[in-house]
Amino acid sequence: QVLRVEPHSVIALRNKGLMLRELGNLDAAQTALRQALALHPDHHDTRCSLAMVLIEQGFFEEAEFHRDNVLATAGPSHVEARWHLSIANLMQGRFMEGWSYYKSRLSRHDTWKRPYDHPEWDGRSIAGGTVLVYAEQGLGDDILFASCIPDALLRTERCVVECDPRLCDLFRRSFPGATIVGSKFDADPVWLKDDSGISAQIASGSLPGMFQIGRAHV
Numbered sequence: 001q002v003l004r005v006e007p008h009s010v011i012a013l014r015n016k017g018l019m020l021r022e023l024g025n026l027d028a029a030q031t032a033l034r035q036a037l038a039l040h041p042d043h044h045d046t047r048c049s050l051a052m053v054l055i056e057q058g059f060f061e062e063a064e065f066h067r068d069n070v071l072a073t074a075g076p077s078h079v080e081a082r083w084h085l086s087i088a089n090l091m092q093g094r095f096m097e098g099w100s101y102y103k104s105r106l107s108r109h110d111t112w113k114r115p116y117d118h119p120e121w122d123g124r125s126i127a128g129g130t131v132l133v134y135a136e137q138g139l140g141d142d143i144l145f146a147s148c149i150p151d152a153l154l155r156t157e158r159c160v161v162e163c164d165p166r167l168c169d170l171f172r173r174s175f176p177g178a179t180i181v182g183s184k185f186d187a188d189p190v191w192l193k194d195d196s197g198i199s200a201q202i203a204s205g206s207l208p209g210m211f212q213i214g215r216a217h218v
Contacts, residue, residue, distance in 0.1 A: 010040040014049060021053055029053050044070045048080035055088050063088060079107045099209035106136075106203065114162075114185070114203075116192070121200035123155065123210040129199030130158040135183065136203045139164050146171065148207035153177050160198065162189075 002012040013036035020029035033050040040046065047066045054063035063084070070081040082104035089098030114134045121131050133152060135142055142163045149171075153159050158179065163171055165182030172180045181191040202210075 008039055010036045010043055010046065013039070014043070014046045017046075017053070018049060021049075021056075026053055026057050030057070042073070044074045044078065045080060048078075048084055051081075051084045052087070055084060055091065060088055060092060079104050083108055095208075102209055103206060105205065116198075116201050118198050118201040121202040125155045126157065126199055128157050130160060130197050131156040132160045132162065132198045132201040133204050133207065134162040134201060135164060135185070136205050139166065141205065142167055145204040145207055146174070148204075148211045149175050149178060151211040152202075152207060156199075158197075161204075162191075163204075 002009055003016065006012065013032050017029045017032035017036065020026075020032060030050065030053050033046060033053060036046045037043065037050060047070050051063040051066040051070075054060075054066070067081050067084050067088070070078050071085075074081070076082075082101050086098050086101035086104060089095070089101065091098075114136070116132065116134060118132060131152060133149065146161075146163075149159070149161060153175065159177070160179045160181060161171060161175065162181050162183050165184060168180050168182045171178070181189075183189050183191065
């Protein structure tokens, strides 16, 4: 309806492209985003959205062109461009670069951030300390990142793992050396009131960048 009234609306065209991407119609999404970019070549968010669609279609070279354009004009700290750099590298098997840029995700989605204020864990051994590994995304992501929990257990006296409540039984069987707590992104987790001995924290999605990169050098 907006486009019928204002057919040259960059925002409406970009939103149309994003909607079509969510519906799985990547060709139509690409067309809408190209139309928006033609109207406003300096609209960085549109260029990033087009880059993501191109990545999902396997057109990595053109996606890289658009991403590099944003990084050059908006600056190397542009969150969306760094996120797309992460996804493109991971999809192409360049894990060192991919996981390095993956940390940009925490600046994209406030809903992934948890209400914890413990010091950020840097991966070094903590003698007598407790590390909290907190959930940040969805059920599948919890399972994916859990492959790094054994690495975390080797470097800390105690490890508390927060996950989707549906995974608690599975994780307790899989990681008997960890304390497993279920939480659905609660704003004020009840379990935390009974566990005040946490020394450091880390988002579960940050574990691969810490451990998988190191393993690649072994």
